[in-house]
Amino acid sequence: MDLRPNEQQSMLRDSARRFLGEAYDFDARRKDIVGNPSPGLWKVVTDLGWPGAALPEDAGGLGGSVVEYAILMEEMGRSLYVGPFLSTAICAAALRSAEGPRASELVAQIASNGAKVALAHGEPGGRGFFDRPTAVARGDGDGYRISGRKRLVHDLAAADFALVTAAIADGVGLFLVTPDISGLARRDYRAIDNGQASDLELDGTPAELIVAGDAAQRALDDGFYWLSIGLGAEAVGIAEGALSHTSDYVGVRRQFGRMLSDFQVIQHRLADMFVEIEQLKSSLLGAMSTHGGGPLERMRAALGLKVLAGQVAAKVCGDGLHLHGGMGMTDEMPISHFYRRARVLEAQYGNSDYFLAAYARLLD
Amino acid sequence: MDFSLSPDERAFREEVRAFLRERLPKDIARRHARGYHPPKADLIRWQVILHEKGWSAPGWPREWGGPGWSAIQQFIFEDECALADAPLPSPFGLKLVGPVIYTFGSDEQKAKYLPKILSGETFWCQGFSEPGSGSDLASLQTRGERDGGDFVVNGRKIWTTEAHFADMMFCLARTEKSERQQDGISFLLIDMNDPGMTVRPIATIDSGHTVNEVFIDDVRVPGRDLVGEPGKGWTYAKFLLDNERTTNSFVHRSKRDFRRMMDIARAAQADGGSVLEDEAFRRRAARVEIDLKALEWAVLRMLSGEVPDPSASASALKLKGSSIQHEILDLAIAAMGPDIIPFYPDTEQGPGDNLPFWTPDEAPGLMAQYLYRRAGTIYAGTSEVQRGIIYKQLSRR
Numbered sequence A: 001m002d003l004r005p006n007e008q009q010s011m012l013r014d015s016a017r018r019f020l021g022e023a024y025d026f027d028a029r030r031k032d033i034v035g036n037p038s039p040g041l042w043k044v045v046t047d048l049g050w051p052g053a054a055l056p057e058d059a060g061g062l063g064g065s066v067v068e069y070a071i072l073m074e075e076m077g078r079s080l081y082v083g084p085f086l087s088t089a090i091c092a093a094a095l096r097s098a099e100g101p102r103a104s105e106l107v108a109q110i111a112s113n114g115a116k117v118a119l120a121h122g123e124p125g126g127r128g129f130f131d132r133p134t135a136v137a138r139g140d141g142d143g144y145r146i147s148g149r150k151r152l153v154h155d156l157a158a159a160d161f162a163l164v165t166a167a168i169a170d171g172v173g174l175f176l177v178t179p180d181i182s183g184l185a186r187r188d189y190r191a192i193d194n195g196q197a198s199d200l201e202l203d204g205t206p207a208e209l210i211v212a213g214d215a216a217q218r219a220l221d222d223g224f225y226w227l228s229i230g231l232g233a234e235a236v237g238i239a240e241g242a243l244s245h246t247s248d249y250v251g252v253r254r255q256f257g258r259m260l261s262d263f264q265v266i267q268h269r270l271a272d273m274f275v276e277i278e279q280l281k282s283s284l285l286g287a288m289s290t291h292g293g294g295p296l297e298r299m300r301a302a303l304g305l306k307v308l309a310g311q312v313a314a315k316v317c318g319d320g321l322h323l324h325g326g327m328g329m330t331d332e333m334p335i336s337h338f339y340r341r342a343r344v345l346e347a348q349y350g351n352s353d354y355f356l357a358a359y360a361r362l363l364d
Numbered sequence B: 001m002d003f004s005l006s007p008d009e010r011a012f013r014e015e016v017r018a019f020l021r022e023r024l025p026k027d028i029a030r031r032h033a034r035g036y037h038p039p040k041a042d043l044i045r046w047q048v049i050l051h052e053k054g055w056s057a058p059g060w061p062r063e064w065g066g067p068g069w070s071a072i073q074q075f076i077f078e079d080e081c082a083l084a085d086a087p088l089p090s091p092f093g094l095k096l097v098g099p100v101i102y103t104f105g106s107d108e109q110k111a112k113y114l115p116k117i118l119s120g121e122t123f124w125c126q127g128f129s130e131p132g133s134g135s136d137l138a139s140l141q142t143r144g145e146r147d148g149g150d151f152v153v154n155g156r157k158i159w160t161t162e163a164h165f166a167d168m169m170f171c172l173a174r175t176e177k178s179e180r181q182q183d184g185i186s187f188l189l190i191d192m193n194d195p196g197m198t199v200r201p202i203a204t205i206d207s208g209h210t211v212n213e214v215f216i217d218d219v220r221v222p223g224r225d226l227v228g229e230p231g232k233g234w235t236y237a238k239f240l241l242d243n244e245r246t247t248n249s250f251v252h253r254s255k256r257d258f259r260r261m262m263d264i265a266r267a268a269q270a271d272g273g274s275v276l277e278d279e280a281f282r283r284r285a286a287r288v289e290i291d292l293k294a295l296e297w298a299v300l301r302m303l304s305g306e307v308p309d310p311s312a313s314a315s316a317l318k319l320k321g322s323s324i325q326h327e328i329l330d331l332a333i334a335a336m337g338p339d340i341i342p343f344y345p346d347t348e349q350g351p352g353d354n355l356p357f358w359t360p361d362e363a364p365g366l367m368a369q370y371l372y373r374r375a376g377t378i379y380a381g382t383s384e385v386q387r388g389i390i391y392k393q394l395s396r397r
């Protein structure tokens, strides 16, 4: 066993950190999110090969693993990146699991052409990822038509395609839909972390079936595994970013004639933040280790990681916010953005209560 | 000991309830229940209605136009107001500077300022904190140079809540040379309309506007707007901060928030039942309610004078109160699930961003409020400052 990143992986981390630090620093990010995430950034991200970093070489990817993916997500967390990287990665995982020529073609488009794919899975009133879709797909000639509602589709505005889940005769199906197709009412809005999401009303919307039945369920489970690793790694980056901004702040802020960092209570609070992050990082490694393992083992690890990711990110960023005093409440300070991103991450695709309950059902 | 409300107190509760039912405008209550900051117009309208009834300043003695209520009556009143979704009146005039003026102010100040606080004609803001002086308030740098009988004030204040719609500021400024930092500070009343007062909004985490930066440039404050004696401002400020601390248990608001949280959990469906039917959730909610009930008795103990050390207990109330407030809201957003994610603009305040297609009733405002209330452990003395106060009292025993 060797849990250290290899040389290429370390280089990937360094270059990702450097690139995001320059192209997507806090001020650039603020400008970026006022409108839509700039296509310019995605172009560079694609040129760097990130969307395909963990996809096979024969699909045009770089042939990396879940480790490369986690490294990128962690750095994105540190830079508070909001954009279609995560949703595309979740969809890529589901498509790889789905196999078949159409799915492979889409994976190749993601890996080599920077295609962006949004996952339209959650529905109004839904609690989380394992809810059964109530949108319904009906066969229509060669294709299908979907009717139903989809809620909180992250990054749809920037996406080239959407993967839509819907109920069909033999369980659930995964369908490909073009976001601006007719028969689709759509509302784009912003999230509290300045990310973008959409609600969709599908009314006999033409759709192409990618995979159905048990295979579709497996594809969704794979998608969930990558979702959890992605958010787990992002949460590490977020929490570390929050800790580093907070240490910097208390290292320059003076009250009572001393640096805030001279007060032991503050030192201890920072230390506690560190302890939480250590725990999260370890959980992330544990979850990555199950990558090639059995489905149950993998599912448990992914559920546990999602719970910890949300809770640790929210806790650490909340502590950081408090230690900034009034400054923490301002839009001007990065910490308030870390906190908002952490809160969204905690609730994304289901909150900690939801996934903890799912974990508890698997406990034996 | 007598644990129950007297017949008079019970009758009083009914009277308040009936009044609220009749007079609290529905639109104001609805807006307030959302969790966004109440607009000034709502605050004024409600204050005027209260004033007509003689109830606009529950804590003030009769002499100055208050209703002369007992502490328990005030408790009942605030409790009922919170449960009815009445907006919390702006505290700066009523709870903070008003008592300073009637305790330490001149007759002229009393006559000039108190009636307009009662009637809602004048709104105040609190100019204490500065960029370099937050927890360490006594280090403040704003200066008031003496010029004849007047003071010429220069400095910069920050986090000034409602400065953008306040008419007056009560302000701490250093006017005398002194050995100790705490000495030499004066308590001045400043007209916000003075051309030397510049207010700049601070954009906050909830995308709302409550706090501001205030630049004070060569503002001439007449001697008659100095409260009490020059250089004794710290004494009045401490009196004011003590009052502020004791009113920050948030107990009434938390009771209301608890009910709203239960409504959200009842309405949200998960796994074939409501979130409230989920055993794990119910137990968490039960645990918070246990604390909330204890907090209520803690406030009542305080009001009955049944605490050996009011200063330490007031800080304990603020610490517990702010954490209970967070816990209730944590439960509320847990019950809300992924629906907390969209940014729901305050549509009553004008058109904002796109709204999602499907918006659960209770969602708009909840997250904005959740984010804003993170400040509960920061303003009115941070949690660390409160702990410092408690320890100081303990060490004197």
Ligand SMILES: Cc1cc2nc3c(=O)[nH]c(=O)nc-3n(C[C@H](O)[C@H](O)[C@H](O)COP(=O)(O)OP(=O)(O)OC[C@H]3O[C@@H](n4cnc5c(N)ncnc54)[C@H](O)[C@@H]3O)c2cc1C
Pocket (backbone or CB within 6 Å): A253, A255, A256, A260, A263, A265, A266, A322, A323, A324, A325, A326, A327, A329, B125, B126, B127, B128, B129, B131, B133, B134, B135, B136, B158, B159, B160, B161, B162, B211, B375, B378, B379, B380, B381, B382, B383, B384, B385
């Ligand atoms: C929403 C909001 C509204 C406000 N409204 C007003 C207003 O209307 N008028 C007004 O005058 N002020 C107002 N304030 C200011 C408020 O009183 C200050 O923010 C508060 O006193 C903390 O000061 P600070 O922000 O400078 O934080 P700092 O004092 O810099 O504190 C930063 C962190 O360090 C901690 N810390 C500081 N000193 C110590 C120590 N000795 N030991 C251990 N930890 C320490 C603090 O607890 C905090 O966590 C408001 C603040 C907020 C957030």
